[in-house]
Amino acid sequence: MSTIARSLPKLCEAGSAAAVIPVDIAAAKAIAAAVPVATTQSVDLLAANGRVLADDVEAALALPPFNASAMDGYAVRLDDLQGPGPWRLPISGRIAAGDTPSRPLPGAARILTGASVPHGFDAVIMQERCRVDGAAVIIDERPRVGLNIRRAGEDVGRGERLVMAGDALKPQHLALLAGQGLTRIDVFRKIRVGLVSTGSELREPGQPLHPGQIYNSNRVMLRAGLDTCRWAEVIDFGIVPDTRDAIGAALADASARCDAVITTGGVSAGEEDHVTWAVGSGGGTLDVLKVAMRPGKPVKVGKLGPALFLGLPGNPNAALVTFRMIALPALRRLAGLGRTAPDWQTAATGFHYAKTHGRTEFVPVRTDGQDAAGLPILRMLGRGSSASLRSMADADGIAMLSPDMAAVEPGVSVRFERFDWR
Numbered sequence: 001m002s003t004i005a006r007s008l009p010k011l012c013e014a015g016s017a018a019a020v021i022p023v024d025i026a027a028a029k030a031i032a033a034a035v036p037v038a039t040t041q042s043v044d045l046l047a048a049n050g051r052v053l054a055d056d057v058e059a060a061l062a063l064p065p066f067n068a069s070a071m072d073g074y075a076v077r078l079d080d081l082q083g084p085g086p087w088r089l090p091i092s093g094r095i096a097a098g099d100t101p102s103r104p105l106p107g108a109a110r111i112l113t114g115a116s117v118p119h120g121f122d123a124v125i126m127q128e129r130c131r132v133d134g135a136a137v138i139i140d141e142r143p144r145v146g147l148n149i150r151r152a153g154e155d156v157g158r159g160e161r162l163v164m165a166g167d168a169l170k171p172q173h174l175a176l177l178a179g180q181g182l183t184r185i186d187v188f189r190k191i192r193v194g195l196v197s198t199g200s201e202l203r204e205p206g207q208p209l210h211p212g213q214i215y216n217s218n219r220v221m222l223r224a225g226l227d228t229c230r231w232a233e234v235i236d237f238g239i240v241p242d243t244r245d246a247i248g249a250a251l252a253d254a255s256a257r258c259d260a261v262i263t264t265g266g267v268s269a270g271e272e273d274h275v276t277w278a279v280g281s282g283g284g285t286l287d288v289l290k291v292a293m294r295p296g297k298p299v300k301v302g303k304l305g306p307a308l309f310l311g312l313p314g315n316p317n318a319a320l321v322t323f324r325m326i327a328l329p330a331l332r333r334l335a336g337l338g339r340t341a342p343d344w345q346t347a348a349t350g351f352h353y354a355k356t357h358g359r360t361e362f363v364p365v366r367t368d369g370q371d372a373a374g375l376p377i378l379r380m381l382g383r384g385s386s387a388s389l390r391s392m393a394d395a396d397g398i399a400m401l402s403p404d405m406a407a408v409e410p411g412v413s414v415r416f417e418r419f420d421w422r
């Protein structure tokens with residue numbers, strides 16, 4: 001681990017002495033620097049949507065809780081269907097969902113979907129497969145035992161594990177937990193993520209733009225992205241100008257109030273790039289200084305007090321790629337999620353691209369049809385400029401071109417991550 005000390009400002013500014021590390025190692029170091037939150041809270045079932053489950057949940061209730069009819073039809077006993085058919089059985093009652101008959105029902109019973117099948121009946125014949133004649137039902141075909149009956153416990157057995165600690169709860173998990181009658185769920189508290197947009201050239205949308213200035217696009221991109229992560233809340237420190245004092249003060253404030261601090265800009269080699277210096281002067285440490293990736297080479301990862309520090313490059317495409325490949329996995333771990341890695345799919349290149357051997361390159365892509373093996377074919381957008389807002393806005397996701405690749409030809413299998421922000 002390299003400690004960035006106040007006494008080494010030259011090293012911090014240029015970062016020139018830092019080793020360049022592969023992107024998977026950089027992501028692993030970021031994940032390792034993230035200490036998962038331990039505090040839990042009990043929330044309403046609906047409020048648990050997207051939150052990280054704190055403890056395994058086991059089924060206290062078998063599902064279905066009783067033998068239930070899967071069809072509208074007639075419940076029968078196979079013992080009543082002796083000898084050759086057809087068979088004629090008197091209809092002795094009617095059972096709708098929620099009913100529990102108070103008397104024995106000999107012969108057949110009219111039964112509706114979801115109704116409890118009384119003890120003794122061993123099949124339900126759907127109404128399209130039999131005929132009603134007055135107060136009797138005529139059955140032509142002998143059913144098998146259990147036909148159209150959902151057995152008690154066939155979906156969920158008592159004591160089965162339903163969801164695991166570290167799962168991000170999806171709507172269908174909530175349905176499963178609702179099926180258990182649960183109203184409150186223990187989840188990890190939300191992590192607080194501080195966002196700092198460094199850059200004296202930046203203005204917020206709505207403000208007048210003077211020559212040499214640009215609008216802050218990283219802030220809204222990262223905020224909107226993090227807003228979809230229901231396990232995180234953002235504390236926005238706005239735009240901070242490129243001075244050591246301003247950045248130092250913003251980082252001190254952010255690290256005192258947040259579990260993770262994300263900066264954009266100010267991490268490369270120029271004399272206005274003060275973020276690395278400010279981390280060191282605030283007593284922080286950096287584990288990752290340069291990564292063999294494009295875009296995103298100057299990304300920084302470390303600790304700032306107890307907070308995880310993630311210094312992303314200012315170029316929007318570089319900020320997006322480093323956020324998804326390095327920052328998001330670390331934030332997921334911080335939030336207590338079991339799954340931290342990007343959700344990779346395999347796809348086939350549908351483009352030519354001259355890439356630099358020895359580094360990982362990430363390019364914005366759109367899917368366009370399938371190859372003969374059924375893999376999605378990727379079209380590359382733009383020329384891979386790290387400053388491009390347009391190409392990533394048009395993209396379905398990011399393709400990873402591995403370090404061993406040089407000239408990329410169509411038809412090569414690559415990893416592809418769709419933009420999905422949780």
Ligand SMILES: Nc1nc2c(c(=O)[nH]1)N[C@H]1C(S)=C(S)[C@@H](COP(=O)(O)OP(=O)(O)OC[C@H]3O[C@@H](n4cnc5c(N)ncnc54)[C@H](O)[C@@H]3O)O[C@H]1N2
Pocket residue numbers: 197198199201202214215216217218219264265266267268269270273295296297298312313314315316318386387
């Ligand atoms: N001499 C060197 N120069 C640069 C190097 C290098 O190694 N040596 N690396 C280049 C690479 S790669 C990148 S990426 C950038 C990263 O620069 P910084 O993170 O220090 O970012 P800035 O210089 O502050 O800004 C870069 C670029 O992005 C624009 N920007 C910044 N913040 C925002 C924002 N919130 N929204 C929209 N756009 C933003 C900024 O205006 C600059 O155009 O450094 C290269 N240089």
Ligand code: MOO
Pocket residue numbers: 293294295296297298313315317318386387
């Ligand atoms: O890391 Mo930079 O984005 O390659 O230009």
